[in-house]
Amino acid sequence: MSGDAQDPVKTICPYCGVGCGIQVKPGEEPGDMQFMPWGDAPVNEGRICIKGGAATEVVDHEDRLTDPLIREDDGELREASWEEAYELIVSEMERIREEHGPDAMGFYGSSKVMNEENYLLQKLARRYGTNNVDNCTRMCHASTVWALRTSLGAGAMTNSMEDLRDAADVLWIQGANPAEQHPIANSQYFRQAVLEGATVIQVDPHANKTTRSFKIDETDRHQHLQVKPGTDVALLNVVLKTVLENDWIDEAFIEERTEGFDHLVETLEDFDKRSAAEECGLELEAIERAAETYATAENATIFTGMGMSQHTSGVDNVQNEINLALITGNVGRPGTGVNPLRGQNNVQGTCDVGAMPNVLPGYQLVDDDEAREAVEEVWGFEVPDEPGLTNVEISHESGKSVHGLYIMGENPIMSEPDANVVAERFKQLEFVVVQDIFPTETAEYADVILPATTWAERGGTVTNTDRRVQLMRGVEKVHPNTKHDLEILSEVGTRLFDEGFDFEDVEAVFEELRQVCPIYHGMTYEALGEEGLHWPCYEPGDEGDLYLYEDEFDTENGLGHIEGVRHQPPAEVPDEEYPLVLTTARLEEHYNTGTMSTRSPTLNRVKPENFVDVHPNDAERYGIEDGDEVTIRSRRGEITVKAQVTEDIKEGVIWTTPHFAAASANKLTNDVLDERAKIPEYKAAAAEIAVDVEPTGAEPADD
Numbered sequence: 125m126s127g128d129a130q131d132p133v134k135t136i137c138p139y140c141g142v143g144c145g146i147q148v149k150p151g152e153e154p155g156d157m158q159f160m161p162w163g164d165a166p167v168n169e170g171r172i173c174i175k176g177g178a179a180t181e182v183v184d185h186e187d188r189l190t191d192p193l194i195r196e197d198d199g200e201l202r203e204a205s206w207e208e209a210y211e212l213i214v215s216e217m218e219r220i221r222e223e224h225g226p227d228a229m230g231f232y233g234s235s236k237v238m239n240e241e242n243y244l245l246q247k248l249a250r251r252y253g254t255n256n257v258d259n260c261t262r263m264c265h266a267s268t269v270w271a272l273r274t275s276l277g278a279g280a281m282t283n284s285m286e287d288l289r290d291a292a293d294v295l296w297i298q299g300a301n302p303a304e305q306h307p308i309a310n311s312q313y314f315r316q317a318v319l320e321g322a323t324v325i326q327v328d329p330h331a332n333k334t335t336r337s338f339k340i341d342e343t344d345r346h347q348h349l350q351v352k353p354g355t356d357v358a359l360l361n362v363v364l365k366t367v368l369e370n371d372w373i374d375e376a377f378i379e380e381r382t383e384g385f386d387h388l389v390e391t392l393e394d395f396d397k398r399s400a401a402e403e404c405g406l407e408l409e410a411i412e413r414a415a416e417t418y419a420t421a422e423n424a425t426i427f428t429g430m431g432m433s434q435h436t437s438g439v440d441n442v443q444n445e446i447n448l449a450l451i452t453g454n455v456g457r458p459g460t461g462v463n464p465l466r467g468q469n470n471v472q473g474t475c476d477v478g479a480m481p482n483v484l485p486g487y488q489l490v491d492d493d494e495a496r497e498a499v500e501e502v503w504g505f506e507v508p509d510e511p512g513l514t515n516v517e518i519s520h521e522s523g524k525s526v527h528g529l530y531i532m533g534e535n536p537i538m539s540e541p542d543a544n545v546v547a548e549r550f551k552q553l554e555f556v557v558v559q560d561i562f563p564t565e566t567a568e569y570a571d572v573i574l575p576a577t578t579w580a581e582r583g584g585t586v587t588n589t590d591r592r593v594q595l596m597r598g599v600e601k602v603h604p605n606t607k608h609d610l611e612i613l614s615e616v617g618t619r620l621f622d623e624g625f626d627f628e629d630v631e632a633v634f635e636e637l638r639q640v641c642p643i644y645h646g647m648t649y650e651a652l653g654e655e656g657l658h659w660p661c662y663e664p665g666d667e668g669d670l671y672l673y674e675d676e677f678d679t680e681n682g683l684g685h686i687e688g689v690r691h692q693p694p695a696e697v698p699d700e701e702y703p704l705v706l707t708t709a710r711l712e713e714h715y716n717t718g719t720m721s722t723r724s725p726t727l728n729r730v731k732p733e734n735f736v737d738v739h740p741n742d743a744e745r746y747g748i749e750d751g752d753e754v755t756i757r758s759r760r761g762e763i764t765v766k767a768q769v770t771e772d773i774k775e776g777v778i779w780t781t782p783h784f785a786a787a788s789a790n791k792l793t794n795d796v797l798d799e800r801a802k803i804p805e806y807k808a809a810a811a812e813i814a815v816d817v818e819p820t821g822a823e824p825a826d827d
């Protein structure tokens with residue numbers, strides 16, 4: 125897929141799930157590449173945010189991994205040949221399987237790499253004999269995917285940015301901050317809807333750039349409900365009860381297209397709206413007004429973000445949003461639906477192609493005999509019929525039932541909660557492969573480190589947040605001894621299993637993916653062209669769907685599933701020792717564990733380090749001045765950062781970010797999981813904050 129070295133190539137931004145098209149212009153030398161706008165790119169029409177514009181800066185960064193590395197017995201790394209690295213990987217994977225069985229390995233896919241690469245990684249795991257394969261969606265939207273798949277049919281946006289821009293009258297944005305985390309979606313689509321008259325209801329503990337971009341706090345038209353972290357089910361129950369009391373429901377839609385309405389009514393029968401509103405830290409009347417705005421609109425849509433999904437009640441949170449959409453008939457039309465704003469540029473595709481422990485490509489359940497057997501027929505080997513471990517479970521089991529890891533393009537030491545303990549667990553592993561572009565924090569625990577090429581140097585497909593599958597194209601490699609993830613997986617698979625991993629090129633992998641993934645079956649590279657296609661495309665020639673469920677849901681009986689849910693507090697609530705709620709989120713200028721973004725000079729100039737937002741009343745209580753260095757502690761660790769004293773955050777809550785290795789929020793976060801989706805509760809932990817004290821340097825508690 126490499127283009128002519130002198131011609132710019134059209135590709136897709138490697139950062140967020142909006143899927144903006146950009147161009148990469150090669151220079152005299154391979155590393156001299158530059159960013160160029162792609163004027164008629166289908167999603168963004170040439171517009172770009174700060175991250176997209178800076179994306180090429182890190183491609184030839186001096187920290188790039190350029191040769192394979194092997195760790196010696198004394199712990200030191202040495203350069204190795206690819207042959208040596210492959211031999212060691214194959215012999216160790218074979219040894220682990222012989223000594224402990226196939227479930228002793230865990231595989232991490234990556235939402236930073238292409239569909240074809242994730243497809244091959246999950247196939248490798250399954251050929252090895254395990255379903256222990258997962259990706260970072262576990263950390264961001266696993267609960268959303270669970271609730272949407274179970275209640276509507278597909279774990280993805282019901283609608284598209286395009287139809288929401290053109291038809292939505294109300295944007296209900298809960299636990300998401302699109303102005304910072306999906307900037308072009310916000311500026312080009314959601315703002316356009318607002319300019320055309322749409323009303324915004326924002327539900328978030330933090331006033332942020334989204335609040336300011338719509339001037340939410342400055343007008344009577346829009347509303348910001350500054351809810352306490354972890355009370356979203358309670359808030360939505362107030363909304364639902366208000367809708368029922370006022371008969372703002374869509375009776376015909378409920379009757380013809382849904383099941384479970386009686387259960388919802390029963391759940392809310394003795395529900396006390398006023399005390400629930402108090403629990404949320406809000407006036408009842410404010411929530412009632414928001415309920416009326418949503419329920420009486422012609423077309424109302426819900427955007428849901430990680431403020432909803434990253435809780436022990438993550439599935440319930442999203443189910444209650446689905447309940448609201450279903451009882452008001454706001455699904456199956458342009459401008460409606462329940463729409464998760466997905467994080468990384470290919471997190472949707474990584475799930476679509478089956479890099480998850482419970483599903484095969486196209487969300488076919490591994491324990492569905494018929495679906496599994498159809499995939500086995502194409503692959504020519506048997507797939508285990510029990511779901512495997514999620515990535516947090518793999519981490520919990522490291523050194524116990526899990527003895528080896530194959531990690532492609534992920535950084536679990538930084539991205540998983542309670543990071544200090546994750547590092548301790550990884551020390552217990554017998555063998556770890558890390559395949560990446562930079563020496564990540566996780567690579568410090570690797571026995572073999574494989575240097576991969578970056579997003580700008582290779583081609584393939586990625587799937588953005590509204591299900592649009594698009595082609596990426598690559599320019600010449602910067603470092604000749606690096607390899608594409610696909611080449612590496614192909615070689616490892618072929619050495620381990622002889623057959624099934626040797627493909628002529630990336631398109632040939634996509635062709636096999638189409639055979640086992642019904643929602644991609646109708647796509648070809650030719651049909652994707654420059655515009656891409658929104659899945660599902662079941663047959664060649666299908667043009668894809670901008671919105672889903674016009675006539676029926678993709679559930680077994682075709683009905684949308686309503687289910688009443690009750691508020692459960694977060695697993696850890698404030699007490700005397702840890703009196704504050706710590707919550708976390710991402711910044712506009714950085715991305716996840718910062719592997720790429722914190723190496724970008726432009727992004728670092730704007731946001732060079734972590735910080736914490738503290739409400740003025742809390743600042744006074746703890747003697748904190750704006751700009752002070754403060755130590756934040758939870759039961760799991762501590763970090764030292766600068767304080768920003770601001771009314772943006774609710775009193776009693778402190779807010780920080782996970783991007784910076786030296787002071788990552790994940791040294792503090794709680795690794796307790798939502799029971800069904802197994803997503804950790806990043807969004808609510810008990811914490812204390814202090815100024816003018818020496819950090820204790822305390823060791824993390826034992827697991």
Ligand code: SF4
Pocket residue numbers: 137138139140141142143144168171172173174175176177306307308309
């Ligand atoms: Fe890249 Fe997202 Fe910014 Fe678009 S909005 S340029 S996809 S980071």
